[in-house]
Amino acid sequence: MGKKRRTTTEEAETPPAPAPVTAEESGIPCARALFSMASHIGMVREENEDSAFAWLQHLSTHEGLQTVGLFMVADGMGGHLHGEAASRLAVQTAGESLLRHVILPSLSSEAMTPAVPIQEAIAEAFQAAHQRLQEKVPDGATTLTIVLLMGKRIYVGHAGDCRLYLLRGGELRQLTRDHSLLHRLFELGQIDPEELEALDQDARRNALYRAVGQPNPLEIDLASHSLLAGDGLVLCSDGLWGAVPRAEMKDILQQAPTPADACQALVAAANAHGGPDNITVIVVHPAG
Numbered sequence: 001m002g003k004k005r006r007t008t009t010e011e012a013e014t015p016p017a018p019a020p021v022t023a024e025e026s027g028i029p030c031a032r033a034l035f036s037m038a039s040h041i042g043m044v045r046e047e048n049e050d051s052a053f054a055w056l057q058h059l060s061t062h063e064g065l066q067t068v069g070l071f072m073v074a075d076g077m078g079g080h081l082h083g084e085a086a087s088r089l090a091v092q093t094a095g096e097s098l099l100r101h102v103i104l105p106s107l108s109s110e111a112m113t114p115a116v117p118i119q120e121a122i123a124e125a126f127q128a129a130h131q132r133l134q135e136k137v138p139d140g141a142t143t144l145t146i147v148l149l150m151g152k153r154i155y156v157g158h159a160g161d162c163r164l165y166l167l168r169g170g171e172l173r174q175l176t177r178d179h180s181l182l183h184r185l186f187e188l189g190q191i192d193p194e195e196l197e198a199l200d201q202d203a204r205r206n207a208l209y210r211a212v213g214q215p216n217p218l219e220i221d222l223a224s225h226s227l228l229a230g231d232g233l234v235l236c237s238d239g240l241w242g243a244v245p246r247a248e249m250k251d252i253l254q255q256a257p258t259p260a261d262a263c264q265a266l267v268a269a270a271n272a273h274g275g276p277d278n279i280t281v282i283v284v285h286p287a288g
Contacts, residue, residue: 035069035284038263041276042239049076050237050280051091051142056149059107066107070098072281073162074142075237077211090129090142090212096127102148119222122146122157125218126212132192133213139211145176149286154233158208158221161167163241165249166225167232172250176226179210200242202269211253233284236266239277243270259283 005201006180037054041047056069074090101121102114114121116270129144143160156164161178182205185191191199199205210219241249248269256262262283270279 016257022220024177033276034259034262035071035282035286036259037280037282039280040265040267040275040278042278043271045278048238048278049087050074050239050278051076051084051087052093052280052282053095054284056284057107061168066151067146067149067286069284069286070103071147071149071233071235071284072093072144073161073235073237073280073282074144075162075278075280076140076142077208078137081140082137086137086140086142086213087134087144089133090135090144092131093132094125094144094146096146098130098146101125106150116189118148118150118155119157119224120146122222123220126157126159126218126219130212134215137213141211143179143208143237144212145235147233147284149284152227152286153164154225154227154286156221156223156225158223159212159218160208161205161234161238161241163234163238165234165236167234167250167253168228168230169245170250170254171223172234172246172253175219175223178205180206181207181209184209197246198228200245205238205242227286233286235284236281239275239279240265240266240270240281243276243279253283258273259285 002223035054035056037052039048039050051074053072059066059068072091072094074087076087078086097119101116102118105115143162145162145164146157147164148155158176161180164175166173166175182199186196212218243268252265252269254264256265263281266281267279
């Protein structure tokens with residue numbers, strides 16, 4: 001599977017490489033939520049250009065126990081040095097922005113009120129990451145998907161082809177849309193809906209028209225969704241969904257007793273399918 005295509009000319013400054021993350025290290029049980037995260041280099045790549053962040057906290061408010069969580073996955077572009085730096089810096093910068101404008105104000109507010117509207121804060125976090133990458137890693141870019149959990153609602157910001165799925169009622173539904181030329185052909189009616197999922201394993205999907213750090217102005221998708229008891233969330237890079245068919249992913253998620261088990265099984269499945277790319281996944285059960 002080819003890596004995402006982008007061409008620039010300048011040299012990049014490379015931040016320290018992220019430490020490897022395993023499902024065993026990151027499974028965190030909580031009173032009302034459970035999540036886990038795993039990242040693997042895969043079977044082909046020499047470096048892991050994915051970066052991720054997962055954090056969740058429960059707050060006692062006058063309305064009872066409330067949950068705040070932040071989850072991010074980024075897949076770097078521009079070769080292993082530039083891609084690794086780009087994804088790492090984007091996650092760091094966006095995380096710092098959301099910590100300042102949403103997380104810390106929510107921790108100090110009885111009503112869990114952020115300093116600015118949540119979707120505005122997510123858009124600002126993307127723009128901060130976009131500007132920092134253009135300054136620090138001009139030869140790199142990255143996909144980035146952010147999920148902010150506030151109580152029983154999630155707020156989503158998205159650029160690129162990492163995916164957010166909702167597992168509800170035995171169905172695994174994609175909540176984000178891929179910013180790939182292949183998916184754009186589908187939106188224009190040139191690819192039939194029944195063909196689209198089969199193209200998840202098509203190498204042409206790697207050509208992206210949106211990413212953080214690209215020279216053109218950044219456009220992102222913003223959305224929010226309410227959550228029900230029993231829902232599950234899966235946030236992953238294309239190293240997972242590009243290797244493992246959705247039906248197989250759904251079966252793994254339904255059979256795994258915990259998010260940590262699900263993460264381990266999903267990574268193993270991607271590697272069993274050849275592991276052609278880096279694999280990163282976060283599984284969240286946000287509502288009891």
